[in-house]
Amino acid sequence: MIIPFFIMNKGCPNRCVFCNVQKVAGKQRISLTESAIRETVLSYIRHARREPDEVQVAFYGGSFTGLDRNDEIELLGYVKGLMDEGLVHSLRVSTRPDYIDEEQCDLLRSFGVKTVELGAQSMVDKVLELSGRGHSAADTERALKILKIRDFATGIHLMVGLPGDNRDKFTYTINRCVDLKPDTVRIHPTIVFENTALARACREGRYKPLSMTEAVDACKYALKRFSSANIPVIRLGLQTTSEMEAAGSIVAGPFHPAFHALVEESIFYDRACDLLSQRNVAGKTVTLAVSSRDISYMHGQKNGNIKKLTDRFQLNKIHVIPNAELQRGAMILI
Ligand code: SF4
Known part of the structure; x- marks a missing residue:
């Protein structure tokens, strides 16, 4: 179980x-006092559907290792206290590649940080x-190397x-990241938020966001490439916040609450096309078998995959x- 806290670098x-970090962090920003962190952790544990194997506190949002050093140590100390009580087992932070060095790694390690994204x-x-x-890019390569030498689990965030x-x-x-072998990857399309330099560039015609089709296609390639290298993609698309969904918050870009x-x-559609194109199926009724957990992916939103396949292959x-x-x-075509 990961319990996220969003930090805002002063x-x-x-x-x-x-960057409009307020929109991305949304309501998950809480006042990061010791008691607020403790209450949030206890509430997550109380409301968990089953006893979690591991309780991990995560500091996301700004750049954790870019915080004022005293603030950083204070936050680490709050969580270390919960670890000492056995309520929390590990800690995860996200930061910029240029904010990682040997000294930071030693500090993070001394407070039980396990994962750095x-x-x-x-x-x-x-x-x-x-x-x-x-x-x-060299900063990312250097930071990843330092973290790996010190046995941190590593994650990389990418934007398309x-x-x-x-x-x-x-x-x-994508290929460079596969070579670097992080433990996990998160990818999201670039969304144009109001009150950003990108919003101005977009309005002035200096920046054109990806269409939804382009973003899905690019991420489809990335997901397949990372999966074939056994690197889990633990998030595709931004986590939706109510601030993001508020009218006027997003100026442009391929935003979808269920982007993953x-x-x-789309990957299931392609697989089905491969199978169906190998047989003469026009006018017939066909059966596709998939894992029970993939049924909804096979159907697609609003049964979109089934409609497209029926039309394309003239199926009954x-x-x-x-x-x-x-x-x-x-997937099997029966
Ligand atoms: S490093 Fe960039 S994305 Fe992160 S909070 Fe600062 S301006 Fe925003």
Whole structure:
């Protein structure tokens, strides 16, 4: 069980063109006092459906290791207290690659931090520059190396559709990240939030966001590539907050509250097309078997996959049935 807390760096000195961290963190920002953290942790544990194997506190949002050092130590200390009581087992933080060095690693380790997630966003320096990130791809490589040497579990955050990005550059980013072997990856499309430099660029025609189809296609490639390298993609798309959904909050971009499902559904559509195109199925009723946990992906939102497949292959009907012997992602045409 991961219990997220969102930190706001006081006056982050960076100028990422897409950043509206308030919208992304949303209501999950709480006042990070010792008692508030404790209450939140106890509430999560009380309301868990079953006893969690591991309770992990996560500090997301700004850059944890960019906090004022005293604030950082204070927050780490609050959670260490909960660890000493046996309520929390481990700690996870997210930060920028250029805010990781040996000294930080020693500090994090001494307070029981197990996982460090790095906001790499892209592995192409020009894209990072145009996005105002203020760090390079080499910073990500260096930070990951330092973390791995010290046995931290590592995660990488990536964005698709940043200024200057294109399909070739995104493919390069994915392949470079596969080579770096992080333990997990999170990917989300670039969304244009109000009151950002990107919103201004968008209005002035200097930035064009990805369409939903482009974003799904790019993330489909990324998901398949990471999966084949046994690197779990633990999030696709931004976690929706009520602030994000408020009218006028999002100016443009491929935002969908179930973006991950859109990508998975598209992969299932492609698989079904591969199978159906190998047989003469026009005018027939066909049955596709998938894992019971993939039934909704096979159908697609509002039965979209079934409708598209029926039209494309001129089918009479498609039945989708669960098969307990199939692993997730597998499909059989019966
Ligand atoms: S994305 Fe992170 S590093 Fe960039 S401006 Fe926002 S808070 Fe600062």
